[in-house]
Amino acid sequence: MNLLEIVLALPAIGFILTMLIPRSQDFAVRAFALAVSVVAFLASIGLATGFQFGQPGQQFVHDFVWISTPEIHWHVGIDGLSLWLIILTTFLTPIAVLISWKAIQHQAKEFFAFVLLLEFGLIGVFAAWDLFLFYTFWEIVLVPMYFLIGMWGHDRRIYATVKFFLYTMAGSVLMLAAIIYVYNLAGTFDYAAILSQFQSGQISLNHTEGTLLFLAFFVAFAIKVPLFPLHTWLPDAHVEAPTAGSLMLASVMLKMGCYGMIRFCLPMFPAAARENAWWINILAIIGIIYGALVAMVQPNMKKLVAYSSVSHLGFVVLGVFSFTQMGMDGAVYQMLNHGISTGALFILVGMMYERRHSLAIKDFGGVATAAPWLATVFLITTLASVGLPMLNNFVGEFLVLQGTAQANFTWSAFAAIGVILSACYMLWMYQRVFFGNASDDLKHHMPELNIREWVCIAPLIAMMLWMGIYTQSFLPAVSETNSRILAQTSRAVISAVIPAGGARHAR
Amino acid sequence: MPVNFAPSADDMLRFGPEIILTVAGTLLMVLDPLFSRRLPRIFGHISIAALIAAIFAAISANGLPGFAFSNLLVIDGFGTYFRILVLAIGILTVLSSYRYLSREQADTGEYHALILFSVMGQCVMVTANDLIMIFIGLEISSIASYVLAGYLRNDKRNNEAALKYFLLGSFATGFLLYGVAIIFGLTGSTQLPAIHNSLRDPATSLMVAGVAAALMFVGLAFKVSGAPFHIWAPDVYQGAPAPISAFMATGPKAAAFAIFLRIFLTAFDRISATWMPIVWIVALLSMTIGNFAALTQNNLKRMLAYSSIAHAGYILVALASNSDFGTSAAMFYLAAYALMNLGAFAVIIYISGKGEKHLRIEDLAGLGQRQPFTAAMMTVFLLSFIGVPLTGGFFGKFYIFRAALHSGLTWLTVLGLLNSAVAAYYYLRLMVVMYMHEPGEVTKDLESPSPALKAALVLPAIGTFFLGILPGAVLTFTQNAATFVK
Numbered sequence: 001m002n003l004l005e006i007v008l009a010l011p012a013i014g015f016i017l018t019m020l021i022p023r024s025q026d027f028a029v030r031a032f033a034l035a036v037s038v039v040a041f042l043a044s045i046g047l048a049t050g051f052q053f054g055q056p057g058q059q060f061v062h063d064f065v066w067i068s069t070p071e072i073h074w075h076v077g078i079d080g081l082s083l084w085l086i087i088l089t090t091f092l093t094p095i096a097v098l099i100s101w102k103a104i105q106h107q108a109k110e111f112f113a114f115v116l117l118l119e120f121g122l123i124g125v126f127a128a129w130d131l132f133l134f135y136t137f138w139e140i141v142l143v144p145m146y147f148l149i150g151m152w153g154h155d156r157r158i159y160a161t162v163k164f165f166l167y168t169m170a171g172s173v174l175m176l177a178a179i180i181y182v183y184n185l186a187g188t189f190d191y192a193a194i195l196s197q198f199q200s201g202q203i204s205l206n207h208t209e210g211t212l213l214f215l216a217f218f219v220a221f222a223i224k225v226p227l228f229p230l231h232t233w234l235p236d237a238h239v240e241a242p243t244a245g246s247l248m249l250a251s252v253m254l255k256m257g258c259y260g261m262i263r264f265c266l267p268m269f270p271a272a273a274r275e276n277a278w279w280i281n282i283l284a285i286i287g288i289i290y291g292a293l294v295a296m297v298q299p300n301m302k303k304l305v306a307y308s309s310v311s312h313l314g315f316v317v318l319g320v321f322s323f324t325q326m327g328m329d330g331a332v333y334q335m336l337n338h339g340i341s342t343g344a345l346f347i348l349v350g351m352m353y354e355r356r357h358s359l360a361i362k363d364f365g366g367v368a369t370a371a372p373w374l375a376t377v378f379l380i381t382t383l384a385s386v387g388l389p390m391l392n393n394f395v396g397e398f399l400v401l402q403g404t405a406q407a408n409f410t411w412s413a414f415a416a417i418g419v420i421l422s423a424c425y426m427l428w429m430y431q432r433v434f435f436g437n438a439s440d441d442l443k444h445h446m447p448e449l450n451i452r453e454w455v456c457i458a459p460l461i462a463m464m465l466w467m468g469i470y471t472q473s474f475l476p477a478v479s480e481t482n483s484r485i486l487a488q489t490s491r492a493v494i495s496a497v498i499p500a501g502g503a504r505h506a507r
Numbered sequence: 508m509p510v511n512f513a514p515s516a517d518d519m520l521r522f523g524p525e526i527i528l529t530v531a532g533t534l535l536m537v538l539d540p541l542f543s544r545r546l547p548r549i550f551g552h553i554s555i556a557a558l559i560a561a562i563f564a565a566i567s568a569n570g571l572p573g574f575a576f577s578n579l580l581v582i583d584g585f586g587t588y589f590r591i592l593v594l595a596i597g598i599l600t601v602l603s604s605y606r607y608l609s610r611e612q613a614d615t616g617e618y619h620a621l622i623l624f625s626v627m628g629q630c631v632m633v634t635a636n637d638l639i640m641i642f643i644g645l646e647i648s649s650i651a652s653y654v655l656a657g658y659l660r661n662d663k664r665n666n667e668a669a670l671k672y673f674l675l676g677s678f679a680t681g682f683l684l685y686g687v688a689i690i691f692g693l694t695g696s697t698q699l700p701a702i703h704n705s706l707r708d709p710a711t712s713l714m715v716a717g718v719a720a721a722l723m724f725v726g727l728a729f730k731v732s733g734a735p736f737h738i739w740a741p742d743v744y745q746g747a748p749a750p751i752s753a754f755m756a757t758g759p760k761a762a763a764f765a766i767f768l769r770i771f772l773t774a775f776d777r778i779s780a781t782w783m784p785i786v787w788i789v790a791l792l793s794m795t796i797g798n799f800a801a802l803t804q805n806n807l808k809r810m811l812a813y814s815s816i817a818h819a820g821y822i823l824v825a826l827a828s829n830s831d832f833g834t835s836a837a838m839f840y841l842a843a844y845a846l847m848n849l850g851a852f853a854v855i856i857y858i859s860g861k862g863e864k865h866l867r868i869e870d871l872a873g874l875g876q877r878q879p880f881t882a883a884m885m886t887v888f889l890l891s892f893i894g895v896p897l898t899g900g901f902f903g904k905f906y907i908f909r910a911a912l913h914s915g916l917t918w919l920t921v922l923g924l925l926n927s928a929v930a931a932y933y934y935l936r937l938m939v940v941m942y943m944h945e946p947g948e949v950t951k952d953l954e955s956p957s958p959a960l961k962a963a964l965v966l967p968a969i970g971t972f973f974l975g976i977l978p979g980a981v982l983t984f985t986q987n988a989a990t991f992v993k
Binding site: 139 | 890905908909912936942
């Protein structure tokens with residue numbers, strides 16, 4: 001059992017133990033969940049310090065046969081791409097626990113148990129190197145999120161959670177079909193082995209097969225991202241979810257889709273990915289602009305942030321499918337940035353909901369006079385989200401735009417509109433909520449940040465600055481992995497253009 | 508062929524489970540007048556003891572593989588697997604019946620005796636190597652289930668269920684028997700390997716064999732409730748006593764699938780090109796009709812009846828793939844399905860109350876708050892129905908669709924998997940009601956489940972996780988067992 005597996009096992013054990021604590025021990029449940037998630041975070045820092053930068057391939061690998069027929073491996077490991085996503089997960093989970101401390105009163109035991117189960121599933125998705133194992137974790141994530149939204153959400157929670165589950169399920173069954181199809185060709189679920197078979201030409205796909213398999217994977221991931229027009233579950237799920245649910249959903253779960261595209265779609269089906277990139281990029285750009293425009297007219301803060309996610313994640317997809325080093329680096333960096341800054345926005349909106357029991361922008365106004373620290377923190381987060389230099393999102397957006405410009409300048413030009421629009425809707429919302437005259441009622445109900453809330457938000461603000469100023473801490477590991485994935489895609493494209501020499505796998 | 512009419516000691520040992528069940532069943536009938544007033548629970552204890560003894564007998568019989576009683580029976584891994592499966596289904600049925608029977612004040616020896624006879628018939632079916640034996644086993648099993656479906660004779664719904672089941676069931680058996688007769692006329696034998704061999708003879712008319720196969724297909728599709736021969740299932744499952752519905756949807760179905768596989772993959776192996784497209788269509792129809800009809804149901808038993816039609820469709824996908832992979836996947840799926848279905852029905856038995864008054868989906872409202880343990884168990888079964896990883900239902904689906912893709916049934920796989928996404932909706936609905944609705948009147952008054960019912964909930968849940976997390980052992984067994992004696 002290596003460090004990675006310890007990080008993975010902690011939340012799973014925590015889930016089971018939390019379920020076993022008697023219901024009456026309310027404080028014990030919360031404290032235990034917090035302790036487990038903090039320990040998991042501390043352990044995951046060990047992953048970063050122990051990570052050998054510049055060394056190709058996965059690290060912290062553990063591989064053994066889980067099920068013998070068909071051979072399915074427990075194969076976990078991390079590379080530069082998954083490292084930061086795992087740390088993002090473990091970093092945000094204690095915050096998710098802490099932010100729910102007061103807000104969750106009924107059936108607290110199940111709530112905190114499900115948060116830990118969610119963490120387990122998310123880490124697993126990023127650590128799995130066996131297609132089957134990946135799918136297992138991918139589906140496990142659904143269950144706790146389904147309950148988090150459905151049991152502790154707002155008024156329309158049931159509609160939102162069922163929609164969320166069915167959307168994701170519909171996408172992932174197609175992915176399952178594709179995984180089995182690939183297995184029948186390659187005879188293994190081991191991702192590294194499958195990739196090497198693809199690249200050596202041991203298995204080659206004809207054009208239709210390649211396109212359909214690519215689409216089966218891609219649609220499952222695109223639903224999770226979510227890419228326009230498959231995004232409609234997202235605003236509902238976000239608005240109805242409790243704060244911790246929105247936080248984990250926006251910050252980590254959406255990244256599962258982006259991660260899947262980079263990890264699986266590009267290396268396995270490079271030819272199909274390049275061939276289909278044009279319409280994917282167009283959809284991404286539509287998503288960027290459409291998300292921004294819709295965000296602008298939202299009367300509800302949480303919905304506004306949700307649509308801004310659609311817009312931000314359009315950048316990620318655009319960066320991935322630009323097939324340039326810079327674009328992909330920017331995409332991955334943007335995934336992390338979005339996790340931090342949108343996560344912070346959801347937390348802050350949640351705090352304001354706890355104070356005012358409303359999410360409508362018109363119910364606020366003049367909050368800055370009542371709670372100046374809250375306003376300051378919110379401002380920093382807003383500026384990070386709109387991409388102010390020195391803060392994290394700027395780096396990601398800049399890299400994506402530059403990388404895309406290398407590939408196709410028109411795309412880049414259109415995508416840049418989204419950056420401008422994001423400034424519009426975020427600042428306009430800020431103005432309406434925080435400036436103006438505060439009503440007496442609002443002054444009465446808008447206390448300053450308390451210590452617990454400071455503990456939740458301060459680390460995120462610190463990360464925004466760190467990631468905005470000193471990118472060298474994070475980017476090299478990402479670029480290194482991306483350059484390898486990029487090399488895999490281009491080399492394979494060349495071998496696919498030359499009439500396939502590899503013998504087709506006997507069926 | 509020299510015929511030795513006196514069965515050898517080995518033959519008796521190979522027939523051990525059936526002997527034990529018959530003796531125990533008869534004993535129950537004799538004991539009924541003595542204990543039915545004073546100690547009604549003892550019948551259940553005796554049947555469980557007999558079923559456990561039969562499992563051990565089945566395991567020891569597996570140590571003596573081969574033919575028995577002049578090739579009428581064949582003891583192989585396939586038969587042993589199904590024997591153990593139907594016996595385990597019997598145990599879980601009895602466990603969930605204790606509370607039901609005492610609630611309905613209908614605890615008699617004959618109920619348990621009938622269950623034992625039915626299971627015994629299923630044991631004969633799954634080890635039969637001869638069409639006549641298959642027919643005898645099927646009839647023993649079916650007749651006992653006809654009676655069980657109408658067990659509460661003062662209940663109108665029970666009577667309706669029993670009558671429907673009996674009339675349509677006999678009709679279907681007629682089709683099967685007609686097919687057997689034609690095959691006998693064509694090949695001069697009722698033994699499966701002999702039929703297999705004579706169909707390989709170019710002189711045999713494959714057209715006539717096809718007709719016989721079609722007739723037997725109709726009969727068997729009825730027994731496994733594959734669309735369009737599924738019409739009886741919702742009414743019968745809804746009307747029969749809840750433990751018996753659970754039993755009928757799992758035990759007889761598993762046994763019927765066992766003979767389905769055995770007949771079509773051994774005797775009719777030669778004409779597989781003819782029947783495979785038909786199975787393809789029936790599989791797709793069953794999945795689609797079952798799932799879409801279940802979407803609109805409000806009655807729990809009826810919903811699970813349609814879901815059982817859909818699951819029969821998934822297993823037919825495995826049959827359509829016509830390979831060892833498919834056989835092994837079907838075997839695995841039947842076990843996984845039996846566990847989750849019996850577990851879900853145990854929850855229904857628990858909440859339905861005397862006279863099965865509370866069967867609406869809304870009656871589950873707030874179960875998660877009132878009875879968190881039972882609700883958690885139900886959640887496990889529902890997740891397994893949906894096919895979420897780490898449950899037996901997921902691995903079952905996975906193996907089935909893997910077998911189908913291996914045989915090139917890409918479209919059937921895609922449609923089947925999309926079907927399972929549709930199905931998620933109605934299973935989720937139960938979870939929504941259990942966890943996200945305020946407790947209703949029904950769940951407010953519930954007492955904790957009795958020990959036997961707890962066992963009927965926990966054992967399937969453990970089994971579901973076992974099949975979902977460590978399916979290796981079972982799967983190795985099914986794969987070794989999936990090659991038939993031809």
